Amino acid sequence: MNDAAERKLAISHMWVAFAAFIVACLLGEYQVIERSGFFPALDSNSVYFASVSTHGVLMAFVLTTFFIMGFGYYIATTTLKQPVWNKQLAWIGFWVALTGVVLAAIPLLTGKASVLYTFYPPIVAHASFYIGATLLVVGSWVWCVIMLVMFSQWKKANPGQAVPLAMFATAANAMLWLWTSAGVALEVLFQLIPLSLGWIDTIDPGLARTLFAWTLHPIVYFWLIPAYTAYYVFVPKQAGGYLFSEEMARLAFIVLAVFALPIGFHHLYMDPEQAKGWKLLHAIGTFVVALPTLVTGFTVIASLEIAGRLRGGKGLFGWIGKLPWTNPMTLAVILSLLMLIFGGFGGIVNASYAMNAMVHNTAWVSGHFHLIFAGTTIIMYFAIAYYLWPLLVGKPLFSRTMALVQLWTWFIGMTILTTPWHVLGLLGQPRRISSVVYNNLLTLSWKPYELMMIFGGLILLGSACALIYNLVKTQLAPTTENFSEQIEFAEPLRPVTALPEHLNDLKLWNKIIAVLMAISFGYPILQFFFMETFGSNGWGY
Ligand code: HAS
Ligand code: CU
Secondary structure, X not given: OOOXXXXXXXXXXXXXXXXXXXXXXXXXHHHHHHHHOOOHHHOOHHHHHHHHHHHHHHHHHHHHHHHHHHHHHHHHHHHHOOOOOOHHHHHHHHHHHHHHHHHHHHHHHOOOOOOOOOOOOOEEOOHHXXXXXXXXXXXXHHHHHHHHHHHHHHHHHOOOOOOOHHHHHHHHHHHHHHXXXXXXXXXXXXXXXXXXXXXXXXXXXXXXXXXXXXXXXXXXXXXXXXHHHHHHHOHHHHOOOOEOOHHHHHHHHHHHHHXXXXXXXXXXXXXXXXXXXXXXXXXXXXXXXXXXXXXXXXXHHHHHHHHHHHOOOOOOOHHHHHOOOOOHHHHHHHHHHHXXXXXXXXXXHHHOHHHHHHHOOEHHHHHHHHHHHHHHHHHHHHHHHHHHHHXXXXXXXXXXXXXXXXXXXXXXXXXHHHHHHHHHHHOOOEOOOOOOOOOOHHHHHHHHHHXXXXXXXXXXXXXXXXXXXXXXXXXXXXXXXXXXXXXXXXXXXOOOOOXXXXXXXXXXXXXXXXXXXXXXXXXXXHXXXXXXXXXXXXXXX
């Protein structure tokens, strides 16, 4: 079951995602050029902050949310072999989310929402920005409901059977996102929209930052889960082997979803509004949530090893050379894992309180998340697009060679972009600045790195254009009669026979999340209502 209507739904979402992506790439390149200070004519604080806010919102919220929704719809129909439940509702969700994007884009592009993608008060944007962001989230909630309904309907109709792994991951992500987005929804509805409309005069930034921290960590796993889904359900097959362990995969998704939530204070280590004991609690959880990534790394590499050995690889590392490096999915996963080594290492540094003090609010953090988000995660979105586009449009991929070059250049560009950021952070360069005017020997030492960033950005921009070109050409190619490729999911090495119910269901995990959230965020949020606080006036538009 996978008719034209479902394909249209999936590809429409994905096109919004990639349209946002290419605009954001252009803005990104402008930003590294502006920041470098090499072109004084371009220097403009106001344009820079409007640009970086738009870039962040497009990449972090629009590209991701729309991609995840489109991918989820397609996964649900192909794995469950059912049409999307309530397609009309799905389209309503799409249009609500898209309207939200337009409403947010207008103030962003006109400099009335230069509040960055984290929009921390007391800077305040035009109300249209917050209302737009809310609609985007509401649209995504529609997706969550549809995914969870399809998941539970299928379970009811197929008692005792294992939900296909890709659908299990998608449903876990839908559950995760409902929990995740609640924090920022509370902040926007009760604090930011009333302030931006003038209904209240002051805002409590401490409460706002706490609510945002609720969202800020799990949102990164909402972005990551589709990439891990591809690792587990596409990669082993594309590489010519088997999934090393399906049970491990399920466990990884569950631990990711459960432990992503109660740990957001690692973004607030240097903030005064939460006490150190709470920060310690969240720090411990942060180290726990690194485990499913280690498990994922292990399972995926083991699956690749199986593939390499089946293809004749010998010796300790001989299997690596035997992998099909010219298969975009396989190449992407290798590059993705390579970026994960240092991106994840940076995350562990961030999560360690004392070291966080050294790198917090410096360019190091931008380096960390570009490497692990724009690198590790997004390169898998590209691989998914190359894999799905032919299936969605019923035509072969326009150019596999171009796809391979695109993946390599994305990896190289991202390395050249983010290595200097890590160094600059250690050299004391603040993040989120347009230009630094201390003008002493310190800033002089930044210069070579800033030059590198411009080149890294240029390579990335070229790479992004190649992606869009390839997808457009694939779609516009004349229809071929004999195109009959089908989506293929990886088989586990040992078939899943008896699966413990909790590796096949989310109810228990949902309850555990509720308890963990009550413990980790209950008092830290309630305290604001017990103590005397002094609100800040909004500053902005
Ligand atoms: Fe992070 C800040 C901690 C993962 C995204 N992170 C951010 C921000 C973003 C972000 C966007 O604790 C900025 C927010 C802002 O604007 O303020 N992060 C972590 C930790 C992890 C982590 C502990 N982050 C991610 C992922 C993201 C993401 C994933 C997006 C998708 N992050 C932090 C902290 C901050 C932070 C603090 C706040 C910093 C501050 O001060 O503001 C972990 O989940 C990472 C675990 C990963 C590993 C890596 C294991 C490596 C493997 C690779 C093996 C491969 C091999 C190669 C051997 C431990 C599995 C094989 C090769 C072959 C050829 C086969
Ligand atoms: Cu985090």
